[in-house]
Amino acid sequence: MLFKAPMSEPAHPDRHRQKLYGRRKGPKQSPRQAGLRRTLLAELAFDPAKDARSQFSNDVRELWLEIGFGAGEHLAWQAEHHSDIGLIGAEPYEMGVAKLLTKLHEKPLNNVRIYEGDGRDIIAALPDASLGRFFLLFPDPWPKTRHHKRRFLQIAMLDELARVLKPGAELRFATDDKSYLPYALERLLFHPEFEWLAQGPQDWLSRPADWPPTRYETKAIKGPPAFLRFRRTDKVRP
Numbered sequence: 001m002l003f004k005a006p007m008s009e010p011a012h013p014d015r016h017r018q019k020l021y022g023r024r025k026g027p028k029q030s031p032r033q034a035g036l037r038r039t040l041l042a043e044l045a046f047d048p049a050k051d052a053r054s055q056f057s058n059d060v061r062e063l064w065l066e067i068g069f070g071a072g073e074h075l076a077w078q079a080e081h082h083s084d085i086g087l088i089g090a091e092p093y094e095m096g097v098a099k100l101l102t103k104l105h106e107k108p109l110n111n112v113r114i115y116e117g118d119g120r121d122i123i124a125a126l127p128d129a130s131l132g133r134f135f136l137l138f139p140d141p142w143p144k145t146r147h148h149k150r151r152f153l154q155i156a157m158l159d160e161l162a163r164v165l166k167p168g169a170e171l172r173f174a175t176d177d178k179s180y181l182p183y184a185l186e187r188l189l190f191h192p193e194f195e196w197l198a199q200g201p202q203d204w205l206s207r208p209a210d211w212p213p214t215r216y217e218t219k220a221i222k223g224p225p226a227f228l229r230f231r232r233t234d235k236v237r238p
């Protein structure tokens with residue numbers, strides 16, 4: 001008897017979700033990296049389904065989130081320079097996670113938690129006003145206009161970020177993509193719950209002192225980067 005394939009597969013809840021930019025799998029990991037995944041990642045893994053605050057020690061006074069940390073140098077720098085902050089990092093690329101694990105093995109930081117997956121899972125699960133800062137550095141450019149809806153910074157995402165950021169919290173965004181900059185500014189400037197912290201016209205073209213360069217920035221940058229800092233306003237949500 002011939003096997004007949006079903007006409008359509010049952011809908012999976014994630015089916016209509018925007019695609020991730022980039023990949024999960026990369027080159028084969030070294031035995032050391034594979035070992036660190038088994039030991040250190042198991043210790044530092046962030047679980048979006050559990051209370052975020054309880055996944056850090058009591059010394060932590062605030063949570064910050066970085067989505068798409070790449071090889072994790074910016075995340076590790078922030079954690080090292082802010083020992084009273086709990087840094088959550090999300091990155092689906094296994095080799096990126098492996099690189100951060102190596103850094104943390106060499107210089108242990110107990111205020112970092114890692115989610116090897118889509119950062120949107122974390123934002124969706126966080127309670128209101130639970131983050132003190134959010135970083136999105138050189139994210140998916142999606143340069144083709146028809147793919148712009150896949151960009152991370154959508155109005156709906158800004159609504160979600162405004163929900164999870166505390167009043168006064170900072171949103172930091174960097175891009176070297178000429179079309180992503182106006183795209184992001186257009187959305188951020190018109191969002192009632194964000195205000196631009198730029199002091200003058202040159203402000204966003206220079207790197208703030210507490211904003212170290214990322215790996216992408218030192219290796220793959222395509223043009224002068226823009227460093228945007230927005231503040232979550234005090235507006236209370238209805």
Ligand SMILES: C[S@@+](CC[C@H](N)C(=O)[O-])C[C@H]1O[C@@H](n2cnc3c(N)ncnc32)[C@H](O)[C@@H]1O
Nearest residue numbers: 021022068069070090118119137138214215216
């Ligand atoms: C161009 S790289 C930049 C990496 C790093 N921020 C840097 O500047 O070196 C963009 C990164 O975002 C990650 N990424 C894309 N979509 C993501 C998502 N929804 N959640 C978490 N990471 C994501 C990709 O895996 C990739 O590592």
